[in-house]
Amino acid sequence: MxxxxxxxxxxxxxxxxxxxxxKGSRNGDTAETIxxxxxxxxxxxxxxxxxxxEVAREAGVDTALLHYYFGTKKxxxxxVFLRRADVLNRDRLExxxxxxxxxxxxxxxxxxxxxxxxPVLEWQAKGGPGWKHYCALxxxxxxxxxxxxETMTRYxxxxxxxxxxxxxxxxxxxxxEDLYWAYQFLSGALTLTMGETGRLDRLSExxxxxxxxxxxxxxxxxxxxxxxxxxxKQG
Numbered sequence: 644m645x646x647x648x649x650x651x652x653x654x655x656x657x658x659x660x661x662x663x664x665x666k667g668s669r670n671g672d673t674a675e676t677i678x679x680x681x682x683x684x685x686x687x688x689x690x691x692x693x694x695x696x697e698v699a700r701e702a703g704v705d706t707a708l709l710h711y712y713f714g715t716k717k718x719x720x721x722x723v724f725l726r727r728a729d730v731l732n733r734d735r736l737e738x739x740x741x742x743x744x745x746x747x748x749x750x751x752x753x754x755x756x757x758x759x760x761x762p763v764l765e766w767q768a769k770g771g772p773g774w775k776h777y778c779a780l781x782x783x784x785x786x787x788x789x790x791x792x793e794t795m796t797r798y799x800x801x802x803x804x805x806x807x808x809x810x811x812x813x814x815x816x817x818x819x820e821d822l823y824w825a826y827q828f829l830s831g832a833l834t835l836t837m838g839e840t841g842r843l844d845r846l847s848e849x850x851x852x853x854x855x856x857x858x859x860x861x862x863x864x865x866x867x868x869x870x871x872x873x874x875x876k877q878g
Contacts, residue, residue, distance in 0.1 A: 677712065785830065828870055
C-alpha cells in the first residue's frame with residue numbers, strides 16, 4: 644500500500660494539453676499527491692469546507708487536472724475514502740478469518756471485537772500522517788447525518804457483517820436487533836477514538852491520552868464485549 648506520507652507535497656503541472664497528463668509523466672505520483680492533499684484538507688475541514696481550488700493549490704497542480712482525474716469534488720472525496728478503505732477491509736477480514744480459524748468454538752466477544760478494531764488502530768498508530776488524516780476523516784463521516792451513513796454503508800458494510808456473523812456464533816441466543824444496537828455503540832466508540840480529538844486528555848487532566856491507541860484497543864475490546872453481553876442478554 645502506497646501512502647506517500649514521505650513524498651513531496653507538491654508536483655509540477657504536467658506539460659501538454661491543459662488538464663491532461665502528458666505522455667511519460669508520473670501520473671500515479673501526481674494522483675497520489677492530489678489524494679494526499681485532499682485527505683489532509685477533508686480531515687481538517689470536512690467535505691463542505693474544502694474547494695477543488697484549495698486542493699489544487701496545496702498539490703501544486705492546475706484545477707483542471709483534478710477534474711481530469713476525479714471529475715467532481717465528490718468524485719475526489721470518494722477516491723480519498725476508497726483508497727484506504729480497501730486496505731482496512733482486507734486487513735480486518737483477514738484478522739476475523741484468522742481469529743475464527745484459530746479459536747473455532749472457543750471464540751469470545753473480546754476476541755472478535757479485537758480482530759475487528761485491531762487493524763484500524765494499528766494503521767492509525769503506525770501508518771504515518773496520512774493514516775491519521777484518514778482516521779479523522781472516517782470519524783467525521785460516521786457522524787454526518789445527510790450523507791455519512793450512505794458513505795459508511797458503501798465502503799464498510801461487508802466487514803461489519805462479517806464481524807456480526809462471528810458475534811452470532813459467540814452469542815447464538817442473541818436477538819438480531821440487539822446485535823445491531825450493540826454494534827451501533829461499538830461503532831461510536833471506535834470512530835470517536837479514531838478522531839483523536841484530545842477531549843479525553845483535557846477531561847482527565849492528562850491522566851489519559853486520546854492518542855494512546857494501544858490502551859484504547861485493549862480497553863475498548865473489554866468495554867464493548869461487556870456491552871454486547873448486556874444488550875444481548877448473554878451472561
